[in-house]
Amino acid sequence: MLKNLKYLWYTILLGFFVVVIIYYNKSSDVVMKQSVDYLRNNIEFVGYVTGFEQSDNHAFGVIHLKLTKSNTQEFNKIIKGGIYPYRIKGDIAELYCTVSVERKKGDIVKLISKEQTIYYNPQNTKEEGSIFIITDPYNINFVKEHTVFK
Numbered sequence: 824m825l826k827n828l829k830y831l832w833y834t835i836l837l838g839f840f841v842v843v844i845i846y847y848n849k850s851s852d853v854v855m856k857q858s859v860d861y862l863r864n865n866i867e868f869v870g871y872v873t874g875f876e877q878s879d880n881h882a883f884g885v886i887h888l889k890l891t892k893s894n895t896q897e898f899n900k901i902i903k904g905g906i907y908p909y910r911i912k913g914d915i916a917e918l919y920c921t922v923s924v925e926r927k928k929g930d931i932v933k934l935i936s937k938e939q940t941i942y943y944n945p946q947n948t949k950e951e952g953s954i955f956i957i958t959d960p961y962n963i964n965f966v967k968e969h970t971v972f973k
Contacts, residue, residue, distance in 0.1 A: 859939065861902060861956055866909065866936040868893035870916055871929055876969040877922045883962050884922035885969045888932055890914045899972070906963055908954040909934060910972055919957050919966050923950075 870888035877884035890911070898911040908919045918934065920941060933942040934954070941952040957963055 861907070862936045862939050862954065864936055866895060866898055866911075867934065868895075868909075868911065868916055869931065869933045870914075871931050872926065873928060875922050875926055876965075878962070878965045880959070880961050880965070882921045882923070883959075883965065884920070885966060886918040886920065886922060886926065886932065887971060888916040888918065890916050902956060905956045905958040906966060908957055909936075910970070912972060915971065917966075917970060917972070918954070919962070920952055920954055923952075 868888075868890050869892040870890040872886055873889050874887040875884055890913075893911060893914075893916070895911060896913060898907070898909065900907055906919065910917050910919075918932065918941065923943075926943075931944050931946065933945050934940075935942075936954070939954050941954060943950040943952065957966065
């Protein structure tokens with residue numbers, strides 16, 4: 824009898840973990856879909872890297888840019904629970920994304936928001952990065968501490 828209760832307990836525990844995993848996957852799918860919807864705003868720009876900061880959180884950082892081409896003069900929209908992965912004011916922009924160890928001042932960066940893609944030195948390489956809505960509180964605080972837009 825005790826042995827049967829032990830197996831029943833393990834079965835219930837396993838079922839609970841399966842339900843939690845399914846719930847987590849469905850909720851993360853909703854967050855990703857929202858991120859994709861937010862980034863379908865047709866923001867496009869090209870600029871060169873003037874500086875960058877890198878955090879200790881999976882190479883997340885801030886890339887500072889001097890724009891050479893942009894389809895908007897200003898972008899600073901607010902999202903509940905997160906921030907956009909870029910900000911623009913005049914000919915200055917910032918990207919909030921993974922900062923590769925190979926990144927250096929003078930690199931050319933091209934962003935196409937509807938593709939959720941950043942192209943690095945597109946004239947010479949096929950290096951790409953992804954953008955997404957920033958929701959991690961540590962990353963949001965890092966952006967607030969290192970932005971030039973105070």
